[in-house]
Amino acid sequence: MWTILTIISLLQVLIVQSLDNGLARTPPMGWLSWERFRCNIDCKNDPDNCISENLYMKMADLMVSEGFKDAGYQFVNIDDCWMAKERDSKGRLQADPDRFPHGIKALADYIHSKGLKLGIYEDFGTETCGGYPGSEYYMQSDANSFAEWDVDMLKFDGCNSDPKDMDTGYPVMSQFLNLTGHKMVFSCEWPLYQVVTKQKPNYAAIRNACNLWRNYGDVQDGWDSIVSIIDFYGKDEGNFSGFAGPGGWNDPDMLVVGDFGLSYNQQKTQMALWSLWSAPLFMSTDLRTIDNASKALLQHPGLIAINQDPLGAQAVRLYQISSLGVWLKPLAKTGSYAIGIVNRDDQGMPRTAKLQLKQLGLPGPSYNISDVFENKPLGVYTSNDMFSVSIDPTSIFVGLAIPSS
Numbered sequence: 001m002w003t004i005l006t007i008i009s010l011l012q013v014l015i016v017q018s019l020d021n022g023l024a025r026t027p028p029m030g031w032l033s034w035e036r037f038r039c040n041i042d043c044k045n046d047p048d049n050c051i052s053e054n055l056y057m058k059m060a061d062l063m064v065s066e067g068f069k070d071a072g073y074q075f076v077n078i079d080d081c082w083m084a085k086e087r088d089s090k091g092r093l094q095a096d097p098d099r100f101p102h103g104i105k106a107l108a109d110y111i112h113s114k115g116l117k118l119g120i121y122e123d124f125g126t127e128t129c130g131g132y133p134g135s136e137y138y139m140q141s142d143a144n145s146f147a148e149w150d151v152d153m154l155k156f157d158g159c160n161s162d163p164k165d166m167d168t169g170y171p172v173m174s175q176f177l178n179l180t181g182h183k184m185v186f187s188c189e190w191p192l193y194q195v196v197t198k199q200k201p202n203y204a205a206i207r208n209a210c211n212l213w214r215n216y217g218d219v220q221d222g223w224d225s226i227v228s229i230i231d232f233y234g235k236d237e238g239n240f241s242g243f244a245g246p247g248g249w250n251d252p253d254m255l256v257v258g259d260f261g262l263s264y265n266q267q268k269t270q271m272a273l274w275s276l277w278s279a280p281l282f283m284s285t286d287l288r289t290i291d292n293a294s295k296a297l298l299q300h301p302g303l304i305a306i307n308q309d310p311l312g313a314q315a316v317r318l319y320q321i322s323s324l325g326v327w328l329k330p331l332a333k334t335g336s337y338a339i340g341i342v343n344r345d346d347q348g349m350p351r352t353a354k355l356q357l358k359q360l361g362l363p364g365p366s367y368n369i370s371d372v373f374e375n376k377p378l379g380v381y382t383s384n385d386m387f388s389v390s391i392d393p394t395s396i397f398v399g400l401a402i403p404s405s
């Protein structure tokens with residue numbers, strides 16, 4: 001079992017430098033097209049759902065009118081398939097002229113006029129995953145284009161490249177972004193491609209060059225995908241959790257809350273764990289059709305406060321007892337914690353977690369515990385007291401433990 005001391009010693013890893021651009025001091029929040037809208041470029045037959053300036057403008061409008069901006073979501077991010085298939089005569093990237101007729105700069109201006117920020121996508125290799133021009137041999141030129149277009153964030157994928165080159169290549173791109181003088185959040189996929197090819201990511205170097213970094217496969221719209229990500233974050237190989245903190249974050253990929261594949265309880269589990277992990281919160285859902293319950297979940301003030309806690313610690317899994325997993329995240333308020341208890345079982349009835357407070361990793365002497373989803377106090381417990389809670393299949397309990405004097 002992890003002791004509080006091991007958790008504190010992991011937090012000290014934060015002495016490791018972060019990328020010095022002053023950005024992403026708390027996990028970035030926004031909307032990203034990939035999981036929900038993929039590489040749909042068929043604007044002729046599917047004009048409302050294809051990757052085009054209209055889609056991003058519409059989502060920006062809804063982020064403002066439907067309360068997402070007020071809840072903290074800030075970025076509207078383009079993913080793959082926005083480009084023309086060829087660079088221009090000077091070797092510069094260009095947006096697809098039919099789907100982005102006004103160009104990326106005009107789109108950035110529109111997004112900024114809404115008080116939001118624009119993110120864009122490129123790839124470290126010769127081509128993007130979708131087969132569009134990659135940045136290899138063009139990194140400085142591409143960094144300059146993004147700066148000229150007033151882009152606020154770059155997601156830099158790793159298809160069609162050698163993951164061994166990433167240890168030198170990603171820091172070079174980070175440097176080129178810096179040299180533009182235009183501040184851009186830098187989102188990397190460097191550790192992901194190394195984990196996949198059985199290399200050991202150098203998280204200290206990654207944190208030094210990137211504001212966030214994907215380290216596991218793409219999220220899909222289903223519970224199996226969420227469970228595999230939970231396992232990866234639970235195993236925490238290489239103790240990557242210790243590298244999360246202001247300026248740099250582990251990225252378990254997008255939120256699929258509001259899509260087709262997760263039950264309401266499963267959506268709660270994703271939103272709550274991503275919040276406990278101090279993960280970037282990027283929704284990938286259709287804000288035109290999202291139902292009220294999913295919307296309320298994405299805007300849940302208690303969960304977002306846990307996600308945006310200024311200490312920026314990432315919850316670690318203390319243990320897994322059969323289907324129940326216990327997660328603990330230290331908070332900035334002295335001696336306080338957010339607790340997550342996940343019931344990953346998808347069979348039958350709710351399960352009761354019954355644990356002494358000290359088994360939850362809380363050293364005591366006593367805490368005022370509250371239920372974050374119900375927003376209700378559960379009482380004061382000493383560290384020897386038994387804490388008991390019933391959790392539905394594939395659902396989660398989230399609690400706040402504040403020292404009581």
Ligand SMILES: *[C@@H]1O[C@H](CO)[C@@H](O)[C@H](O)[C@H]1NC(C)=O
Pocket residue numbers: 020021022177178179180181182183184
């Ligand atoms: C570039 O890096 C320096 C420090 O290395 C930092 O002070 C500066 O803010 C960075 N600029 C941008 C645009 O990221």
Ligand SMILES: *[C@@H]1O[C@H](CO)[C@@H](O)[C@H](O)[C@H]1NC(C)=O
Pocket residue numbers: 006238239
């Ligand atoms: C990760 O943390 C565990 C528990 O403190 C420790 O035993 C292990 O050596 C650490 N591994 C690495 C790679 O730092």
Ligand SMILES: *[C@@H]1O[C@H](CO)[C@@H](O)[C@H](O)[C@H]1NC(C)=O
Pocket residue numbers: 292
């Ligand atoms: C969703 O919420 C809106 C406004 O809060 C309300 O007008 C609408 O009836 C709700 N829709 C459903 C299906 O509950």
Ligand SMILES: *[C@@H]1O[C@H](CO)[C@@H](O)[C@H](O)[C@H]1NC(C)=O
Pocket residue numbers: 368369370376377380404
């Ligand atoms: C515990 O917290 C609740 C709010 O969650 C508050 O109303 C209550 O007064 C607190 N109780 C104690 C003993 O601190």
